[in-house]
Amino acid sequence: MTSGSTPYPASPWFVRPQSTAHPARIFCFPFSGSGGSAFSAWPAAIDGVEVCPVQFPGRENRLAHPHYDSYENLAASLVEPLLPLLDRPFAFFGHCAGALPAFETVVRLAELGLPEPACFFVSGQPAPHDAARDRMFTMTEAELRAEVESFIRGRGIEPRPDMVDVGLSVLLRDHAAARAYRRVEPVVLPCPIVVVHWRDDPDVHLDDLEGWCLYSDSVDFRVVDGGHYDFMDAPDELRKLLTSWR
Numbered sequence: 001m002t003s004g005s006t007p008y009p010a011s012p013w014f015v016r017p018q019s020t021a022h023p024a025r026i027f028c029f030p031f032s033g034s035g036g037s038a039f040s041a042w043p044a045a046i047d048g049v050e051v052c053p054v055q056f057p058g059r060e061n062r063l064a065h066p067h068y069d070s071y072e073n074l075a076a077s078l079v080e081p082l083l084p085l086l087d088r089p090f091a092f093f094g095h096c097a098g099a100l101p102a103f104e105t106v107v108r109l110a111e112l113g114l115p116e117p118a119c120f121f122v123s124g125q126p127a128p129h130d131a132a133r134d135r136m137f138t139m140t141e142a143e144l145r146a147e148v149e150s151f152i153r154g155r156g157i158e159p160r161p162d163m164v165d166v167g168l169s170v171l172l173r174d175h176a177a178a179r180a181y182r183r184v185e186p187v188v189l190p191c192p193i194v195v196v197h198w199r200d201d202p203d204v205h206l207d208d209l210e211g212w213c214l215y216s217d218s219v220d221f222r223v224v225d226g227g228h229y230d231f232m233d234a235p236d237e238l239r240k241l242l243t244s245w246r
Contacts, residue, residue: 033171127211
């Protein structure tokens, strides 16, 4: 078998086939209303670490798949397709609400005695017990539609009505799961946590992220340049940070 070949069966949970060419992996969890395409501008590997965007059901190429309903269900369903890929050191990266199912997946792996990430990167998301503070939870459907249109336009695309309809449908289902999510008591993870704060994020401030201190014996806060969605462009500062755990 040649280096870079793919011995792993194709899975709808991952938008790229996994290779054998890299000594480590980072699994990337997208934010509410989005999918694996949130990481489409990221290279397939960063300094030897393979980038593995996770594709949640109920969006993009999995639009016909039943929605996960809850973060706990999502984590439980993800464990089996993850298992063949945990054959080398790995990390998790979750942006905004995507950090919450990533957190639940770490908890699930630990409970089952399975391999755990060497590091968990949280980007722009308060800790689980503070998750109900999301400003979007107070928005009307019309306001959320405007948010979807603004996001699409911000990516340089003129939003078509059908595109907005699909995006809003996914966002509403994701928000229902986010609203139902509750972690009253912190759970200490077995891995270090690196909390990324975006300096120009208008909605999430550094103080909002301090709750993560309760979730690991090793929590490091990093402030990087950019706004809430600038992670999508894989800026150099973030890319360097995401390989610091190796």
